[in-house]
Each structure stands twice: as structure tokens, then as C-alpha cells.
Amino acid sequence: MTPEEWIAHDPDPVTAAELARCDPAELTARFARPLTFGTAGLRGPVRGGPDAMNVAVVLRATWALATVLTGRGVAGSTVIVGRDARHGSAEFCVAAAEALAAEGFSVMQFADPVPTPVLAFSVRQTGAAAGIQITASHNPPADNGYKVYLDGGIQIVSPTDREIEAAIDGAPFADEIARAPVEPAGAELIEQYIDRAAGLRRSPGPVRVALTALHGVGGAVAVETLRRAGVHDVHTVAAQFAPDPDFPTVTFPNPEEPGAADAVLALAADVDADVAIALDPDADRCAVGIPTPTGWRMLSGDETGWLLGDFTLSRTEPSTLATSVVASTVVSSRMLASIAARWGAHHVETLTGFKWLARADAELPGTSLVYAYEEAIGHCVDPAAVRDKDGISAAVLACDLVATLKGSGASVLDALDDLARRFGVHVGAAVSRPVADPDRAAALMRRLRAAPPTKLVGFASATTDLMSRTDALIFTGGDAGTSVRVVVRPSGTEPKVKFYIEVRSGTRPHAAALCDELAAAVRSW
Structure with missing residues (x-):
């Protein structure tokens, strides 16, 4: 499809006008790489063109999904559609629901934003043929995305993703895709999800929680789930509780990023909490913070x-x-x-x-x-x-763990020390190398395949290439008392190559020193 054809058939006058204002070089760039299903579905900036998230892309992707489902003999079955509160999510959710309805599917569309795990739960709970969640999870504010669930509420893998992409290539012009109105559903499945997640708690002991929703859609569901789980002493970061697609109080809406959890850790210290919980914006991820003798800190994943x-x-x-x-x-x-x-x-x-x-x-x-x-x-x-x-059910289990440890006079730090005694001290780090585009990432991976490192902090390095399954390399080394490991892969959602480092040793200072040395080394690979 030429840029001119796309613009002429864009059903959204805003993105059509935006594309019409682009110079030829920008248009060429936007049409060079249409969105494809990566680690977490389709994901890109909210703007015009096939390389981004917009109504035209959503309609064509949904028509393609309907075509694949029909080809698998499940035409007319139930599909559930949900969304987060990002820019464009409401419009994209309606477009997906209406395109499915016009193709004869029975569509259950959530009336309001819902956490992503609620959508995954609903597909599995109802036996729906598929689910679509409009979300970009923890990406920057300018992004949005489109996740597809099949097989009992599990995200799609190949060859399904490639089949949908092939169907997108043959999809009609976006303004020629039929749409039919859908009446939004009630909250019954949300209630069922909350009851199920709350039921994970077993310990009756008290636990005080500091929680942030990080401007996402998980706050109200998380608080109610914890309440039904018997966790009534919950303190929330008020400035980050209501959904806000601009994520105004954080530089990057990801609990892992430096500074993103500062507010909830400060709240935890102020209220003398037992545990801090930070959900990401669509509440499918959960970061946990704990008190230490030197102040509060977030645990690694x-x-x-x-x-x-x-x-x-x-x-x-x-x-x-x-x-x-x-x-x-x-x-x-x-x-x-x-x-x-x-x-x-x-x-x-x-x-x-x-x-x-x-x-x-x-x-x-x-x-x-x-x-x-x-x-x-x-x-x-x-x-x-x-x-x-599922960040919400993980929060329930984390609270149960903390309450159980507290009841026995132990702390999370005690539990971590016990694991280190039993299995060795494991110290990890992640190093990211930003790249301009996927071609640069591919070039870096080719270079490492052609000339892999021969040493890892003094240990001979062995290479395992996962190319037959995915674009990743594993480098390992060590001796009887120490092991070192580096996994390298391009990010599936961001323009960067990631290096995942782990050192196992008998003592923390030794493991930490080797990890720091290895982190410095990979930056020059």
C-alpha cells in the first residue's frame, strides 16, 4: 500500500492530516517497517502510519485476527477486548471491538480501563476464543500497543503471530473494514478476578503496605483485592493513584527505572510499612520494596x-x-x-x-x-x-510472604540470606546499549557472533548461540566455586541491546566485584 493510498483511506482525519504534512523522507521512514508482533504484541508510538499505533493499524490488525480465527473454525465465538488508560486506548479498544462484531464474533468489551491480567483471566475463565488488550504496559507516554491472547488466555507465539501479520498484508483499506456497535459489558469478570486473586492469601497475620499504581490502571483493583485478602492496612501514593496517560511524576513509568519507586519508598518509610508494592501502568508487573538497616530499597526482579x-x-x-x-x-x-x-x-x-x-x-x-x-x-x-x-496477584502473594515471615520473627532480608546460604550468593546486573534502530542492533549481534569474547573476568568463555530459537547469545565461564554468565539479546520493545549478567560465588563481596567488572567489560563489546 502506498503512503498516498494509506492517507486517502485513513479513517481518522487527525492521523491522515498528520501524514499529509510529512515530508517525503519521513513518509518513507514510516512506511519502511510496519509494526510486527514482538515480545509483547504490537507496540509503537501513537501517530499516523503503519509503523505506529493508530485506528487504521488497529482495524487492519483486528480484521486479520478475525480472518485467522475464522480459518481455525471458531467464527462467531467470543472475543474479549480490554484497554489501559493510555493516549488512544479508548478509541483503539472501540475500533477493535466493533471490527470483530462486524465479522460476526460475540464481543465482550470492558466498559472501563482494566489491568492486563484481568483480560488474561477473563479469556481463560470464559473459554473465549481470543482476547485483545490495548496497552503499552511500562513504555513511555507516547506509546501504545495491541496484545493478543489465545489458548486459554496465553499470549500468541509463532506461527500465529506470523499468520496474523500475513493477513494484515492482505487486509482491506482501513476505512473499508466494517464496524458494528458493541454494548460494553458489566463488571462481573472483574469481580471474579478480584475474588480469585484475594484467595491466594493464607497467612492471617497483619501486614502494612505502601502501594503505588504509578499513574496506571491497577490501583483500585489492587486495593480492593488486598482488602478482600484481609490486608486492610494499605497506604497509597495519592499523586500516582489515578490513571494519567502522561505519567507526570516519573521520568519513565517503569518501577525498575531509577527514581520511579522513590515516592512509594518514601511513603513506606513514613508509615512504617512492612512492604512496598509498585505496580507498572497496566498492573501486570509488580516490584517489591523492603526495609533494611540502611533504609528502604527495591528488590530486583x-x-x-x-x-x-x-x-x-x-x-x-x-x-x-x-x-x-x-x-x-x-x-x-x-x-x-x-x-x-x-x-x-x-x-x-x-x-x-x-x-x-x-x-x-x-x-x-x-x-x-x-x-x-x-x-x-x-x-x-x-x-x-x-x-x-500478574502484578496484583503477585502483590497478594508478596504480602502473604511478608506476613508469614513476620509471624515467625523473620524478615525478607533473613529469607534472602537463607537462600544465599543454601544455593550460593547470586549477584546480577543488566546493561543496556541504546541503538538508533533495529539494523544497528542486528549489526552488534553479528559482530559478537563473529568474534565472541574469549574471557569473562579471567575465566575461559564458552558460547551458546540460540539463533535457531531466538536472537540471543549466552557466554559462560567459571570454576568449582564461581560461575559467571552473560546473555545478550536485542530488546523486543525498545531500541537497545541488553546484556544480562549473573555471578554466583561463595561470598557477596567477591560476587559483587566480579559482577561490576563484567558489567564494565560488556559496555565495550
Whole structure:
């Protein structure tokens, strides 16, 4: 489709006019790389053109999804559509719902913004054929996105994503895609989600919580879920509680970013909380903060993953441990594998992204996934109900862990020390190399494949290339007392190449020193 044809058939006069004002070079750039399904669906800036999020892209993607679903024999079945509160989300949600309805599907459209895990839960709970969530999660304010769920509320993987992309290539002009009105649904599924997530708590002990929704859509649902779980002592960061697509109090709306959790940590200190919880804007990720002798700090995603993984297995019926699966990704810490072995459970290492983690038990007949996490503060703590990362249910489980430890006179720091004694000190770091575009990222990966490092902080380096499965490289080294590991991959959602580092050693100073040395080294690769 030529830029002129796209502009002539853009159903949104705002983006049509914007494209019409672009100079030829800008138009060429916008039409060079249409959005494709990456780690977390379609994602891009809200603006005109096929490389961005706009009504035309949403309509054509939804027509393509309807075509694929019809080809699979589920025409007329139920599809659930939800959204966050970002710029454009309301319009994109309506466009997706109406395009599906016009194709004969029974559409359940949430009336108001909902956390992404509510959408994933709803697809699984109702047996819907598919779900669409309009969200860009923790991306910058200018972005939005389009996530697709199939297979019991699990994000799509290949070949489904490629089939939808192929159908998009053959989609009609956007203004020729039929639309039919959809009556928004009630809140019944949200209520069911809240009850299910609240039911994860087992400890009756008191826990005081400081919580931020980070200007996203999870605040009200999280507070109500904690209340039903018996956690009534919840203090929220008022300035960050209501949804705001501009995320005015943070530089970057991601709890992992420096400074993003400052407000909730300050609140936690002020109210003498037991735990701090920071949700990302669509509430599918959860960061946990704890008090220490030198002040409050946020746990890393790996630290939270170890704690919740060990806690989950400790609560698993002993007779089912042998058929229980816990999972982490190739870029996450290796400690969960050791924890699983200690409990007699299975550990599965997957590719990056919850679309893979959610399927971690697929190739182990007779087993069931009980917990999965990725280092980017994503945790799946109730796979039977939500086969995706879920920040709200993770918050409930984190509060339960803190209350349980508190009841026995222990702290989260004590629990981390206990894990280090049992499995060795694990220290990790992530280094990002910004790149101008995907071509630059590809060039860096080619260079590392052609000339991989021969040494890692003095240890001989072995290389594992995952190219047959994904664009990633693993470099490992070590001896009997120490192991070092670096995983390199281009980001699936941002213009950067990421280096994930982990060092395991007998003491924290030694592990930390090696990790710092390795982090400095990879910056020059």
C-alpha cells in the first residue's frame, strides 16, 4: 500500500492530516517497517502510519485476527477486548471491538480501563476464543500497543503471530473494514478476578503496605483485592493513584527505572510499612520494596522471583511436588533451578517473554505450572487462573510472604540470606546499549557472533548461540566455586541491546566485584 493510498483511506482525519504534512523522507521512514508482533504484541508510538499505533493499524490488525480465527473454525465465538488508560486506548479498544462484531464474533468489551491480567483471566475463565488488550504496559507516554491472547488466555507465539501479520498484508483499506456497535459489558469478570486473586492469601497475620499504581490502571483493583485478602492496612501514593496517560511524576513509568519507586519508598518509610508494592501502568508487573538497616530499597526482579518461587513450592502439597513446574527465562537468574531441585520440582528455562513462560509445562506431560517469573518484575503466581504475568496477584502473594515471615520473627532480608546460604550468593546486573534502530542492533549481534569474547573476568568463555530459537547469545565461564554468565539479546520493545549478567560465588563481596567488572567489560563489546 502506498503512503498516498494509506492517507486517502485513513479513517481518522487527525492521523491522515498528520501524514499529509510529512515530508517525503519521513513518509518513507514510516512506511519502511510496519509494526510486527514482538515480545509483547504490537507496540509503537501513537501517530499516523503503519509503523505506529493508530485506528487504521488497529482495524487492519483486528480484521486479520478475525480472518485467522475464522480459518481455525471458531467464527462467531467470543472475543474479549480490554484497554489501559493510555493516549488512544479508548478509541483503539472501540475500533477493535466493533471490527470483530462486524465479522460476526460475540464481543465482550470492558466498559472501563482494566489491568492486563484481568483480560488474561477473563479469556481463560470464559473459554473465549481470543482476547485483545490495548496497552503499552511500562513504555513511555507516547506509546501504545495491541496484545493478543489465545489458548486459554496465553499470549500468541509463532506461527500465529506470523499468520496474523500475513493477513494484515492482505487486509482491506482501513476505512473499508466494517464496524458494528458493541454494548460494553458489566463488571462481573472483574469481580471474579478480584475474588480469585484475594484467595491466594493464607497467612492471617497483619501486614502494612505502601502501594503505588504509578499513574496506571491497577490501583483500585489492587486495593480492593488486598482488602478482600484481609490486608486492610494499605497506604497509597495519592499523586500516582489515578490513571494519567502522561505519567507526570516519573521520568519513565517503569518501577525498575531509577527514581520511579522513590515516592512509594518514601511513603513506606513514613508509615512504617512492612512492604512496598509498585505496580507498572497496566498492573501486570509488580516490584517489591523492603526495609533494611540502611533504609528502604527495591528488590530486583530476580530476588522477588527466588522468594516467591521458594514460597510457592513450600506451600505446594508434597505429593504433587514431583509434578510441579516452576519456570524462568534465559535472561533470569539461575537460582530458581536450584530451588526447584531442592524441593523435588521441575524447572524449565524458556525464551524471554511470558508467552513462553506460560507454556513452560507444555512439553512435560502430567505436570502443572505452579509459578513462573522473569527478571523484569513479571510474576505468574496463579497459573491455573492467569497464564500471564500478574502484578496484583503477585502483590497478594508478596504480602502473604511478608506476613508469614513476620509471624515467625523473620524478615525478607533473613529469607534472602537463607537462600544465599543454601544455593550460593547470586549477584546480577543488566546493561543496556541504546541503538538508533533495529539494523544497528542486528549489526552488534553479528559482530559478537563473529568474534565472541574469549574471557569473562579471567575465566575461559564458552558460547551458546540460540539463533535457531531466538536472537540471543549466552557466554559462560567459571570454576568449582564461581560461575559467571552473560546473555545478550536485542530488546523486543525498545531500541537497545541488553546484556544480562549473573555471578554466583561463595561470598557477596567477591560476587559483587566480579559482577561490576563484567558489567564494565560488556559496555565495550
